[in-house]
Amino acid sequence: MTTATADWREQIFDTLKAHDIRQVYYVPDAGHATLIEACQNANSMRAIVLTTEEEAMAGTLGAWLGGEKSVTLMQSSGVGNCINMLGLAKTLRYPMLMLITMRGDFGEMNPWQNSMGQATPKVLEATGCIVFSVERPEDVQPTVNAAANMAFEGNQAVAVLLRQKLIGAKSFGKKMR
Amino acid sequence: MTATLHRRAVVKALMKDPTDDLLVIAGLGQCTWDITEAGDRPQNLPLWGGMGGAVMIGLGLALAQPQKRVLVITGDGDMLMGLGSLATVAAQRPVNLAVVVLDNEKFGETGNQATHTAPVSAGPSERGAGTDLTAVAHGCGIADSATVTQDSEIAALARDARTKAGPIFRNVKVMIETLPNTVMPPKDGAYLKDRFRQAVLGAA
Numbered sequence: 515m516t517t518a519t520a521d522w523r524e525q526i527f528d529t530l531k532a533h534d535i536r537q538v539y540y541v542p543d544a545g546h547a548t549l550i551e552a553c554q555n556a557n558s559m560r561a562i563v564l565t566t567e568e569e570a571m572a573g574t575l576g577a578w579l580g581g582e583k584s585v586t587l588m589q590s591s592g593v594g595n596c597i598n599m600l601g602l603a604k605t606l607r608y609p610m611l612m613l614i615t616m617r618g619d620f621g622e623m624n625p626w627q628n629s630m631g632q633a634t635p636k637v638l639e640a641t642g643c644i645v646f647s648v649e650r651p652e653d654v655q656p657t658v659n660a661a662a663n664m665a666f667e668g669n670q671a672v673a674v675l676l677r678q679k680l681i682g683a684k685s686f687g688k689k690m691r
Numbered sequence: 692m693t694a695t696l697h698r699r700a701v702v703k704a705l706m707k708d709p710t711d712d713l714l715v716i717a718g719l720g721q722c723t724w725d726i727t728e729a730g731d732r733p734q735n736l737p738l739w740g741g742m743g744g745a746v747m748i749g750l751g752l753a754l755a756q757p758q759k760r761v762l763v764i765t766g767d768g769d770m771l772m773g774l775g776s777l778a779t780v781a782a783q784r785p786v787n788l789a790v791v792v793l794d795n796e797k798f799g800e801t802g803n804q805a806t807h808t809a810p811v812s813a814g815p816s817e818r819g820a821g822t823d824l825t826a827v828a829h830g831c832g833i834a835d836s837a838t839v840t841q842d843s844e845i846a847a848l849a850r851d852a853r854t855k856a857g858p859i860f861r862n863v864k865v866m867i868e869t870l871p872n873t874v875m876p877p878k879d880g881a882y883l884k885d886r887f888r889q890a891v892l893g894a895a
Contacts, residue, residue: 537754560754563782565775572744572776576716576751579736579884580759581892584751602741606880 522654522680523548526613529655530559530585533662535611537562537577537584539570545615545681546587567592571599571610578608583666586612590619590634590675591627597637603671604642610671611662612643621683635675643671649679696842698793698865702764703729704849705791713853714752714891718745718765720800722793726764727876733890736883737876743772746790750780753788753857756891760787762852767794767808770824774831780858781832789852790833791861792824795868803867828860836860 520528526549530538538553538561540546554561564570570586577584593600593614603610617624618631638645644664648657657674665672702725706715715735717726722745723737731737738745749763770792780788796809796819809819828836839848839861848861877883 537751560783562750562754562779565778568743569747569773569776569779572741572747572773573751573779575741575744575884576748576753577755578751579714579748579887579891580752580755581888582751582755599741599744602744602880605740606884608884 521548522651524552525655526658527552527556529658529662531556532659533666534583535559535585535662536582537573538587539564539573539584540587541567541589541592543587543589543615544684545589545676546613550587566595568596568599571596571602574610575602575606575608583609584611586610588612588614590614590616591630593634593637594630597641600638600641600643600671607669609665609669610643611665612671612673613658613676614673615676615681616678617684619678619683621678623683623686623688638671638673641671643673645673645675647675647677649677651680654680692840692864694795694840694864694866696840696845696863696865698725698795698868699728699870701793701845701848701863701865702726704845705762705764705852706730707849709734711890712759714756714759714761716745716749716752716761716763716765718742718763718769720766720768721870722764722766722769723876724870724872725793727874728872731874731876733886735876736887739878739880742769743776745769746773746776746780749788749790750776750783750785753785754783757785757787759891760853761785761789763788763790765790765792766799767792767796767806767824768798770794771807771822774827777828777831777833777860785858786856788857789855789859789861790828791848791852791863793865794824794862795865797867799867824862825860828862833858833860837862839863
């Protein structure tokens with residue numbers, strides 16, 4: 515159930531449930547922590563922890579071969595681990611829905627995140643993904659819903675980037691100026 | 692110890708008289724030719740790419756189709772690229788998944804360079820790390836992991852791969868062979884995916 519007052523994280527969970535997502539592949543990110551926990555506790559979903567993000571593209575293919583829908587939750591740095599496997603969606607034409615929390619984006623305090631963060635949308639587009647970007651809480655649910663529709667109705671890789679303007683930059687204990 | 696098992700004979704035994712509920716994923720390279728030589732069928736997914744992903748495709752499929760048997764047949768090169776997936780499998784404990792690695796200790800598609808499973812003691816261009824994939828799988832949490840080296844073990848290997856409660860992992864030491872590809876599988880990924888889904892799920 516999605517309500518106007520619900521947190522955008524809860525809205526993502528409700529949207530995934532409404533699309534009958536059964537397998538949730540993830541490498542944790544703080545921005546996804548609430549969602550991961552909700553998926554772990556959902557009877558209709560299996561939360562699958564990965565050692566590296568590219569496992570998700572292969573797992574997603576297996577799930578689809580067996581008739582189940584899946585989603586991948588990861589951080590932008592994880593996209594860099596996936597490049598060869600992202601191409602599988604174009605080759606086999608199967609749905610690949612990815613919700614990506616951004617680092618190296620608006621106001622990042624850790625410079626080691628910046629290069630992959632800035633390359634993330636380009637890498638996704640280069641491998642044939644449709645990329646949506648969300649900066650405002652009210653846009654999260656409609657965008658995830660639209661992305662899921664395009665992925666599962668179109669046998670298409672679709673990524674939603676949850677920007678740092680939405681999730682906030684990690685402060686590392688430093689007072690933000 | 693020199694391997695004596697022929698990979699094609701092992702795969703033929705693994706896939707003998709397949710029923711429709713046997714779903715087979717083959718890692719790219721020789722394993723894709725091996726399963727096709729044993730008999731191309733819609734319930735086979737012969738991979739032409741996606742190196743390192745065979746086990747994870749098997750996991751996603753096994754979780755989606757718990758009533759069917761999922762058999763991943765792949766090589767040591769593909770397995771080494773996706774070692775972490777063994778831990779991911781162990782965390783999910785799919786009872787219907789078997790992973791069989793045909794370990795010839797070589798990257799066979801690229802000029803037979805030694806992989807990490809080759810012995811430490813061999814010559815400079817043959818030297819590996821002696822990596823024991825069975826120990827890796829066991830260490831990742833797949834309790835039922837074993838190595839197969841003898842012809843007399845093949846019948847039990849095939850029985851376990853097809854019927855034993857999983858997840859099971861078998862590392863089969865096979866000879867280095869250059870084999871003719873008399874039958875090639877279809878190459879179109881979308882076609883392979885669609886025919887597989889139609890066979891498993893019925894008409895879309």
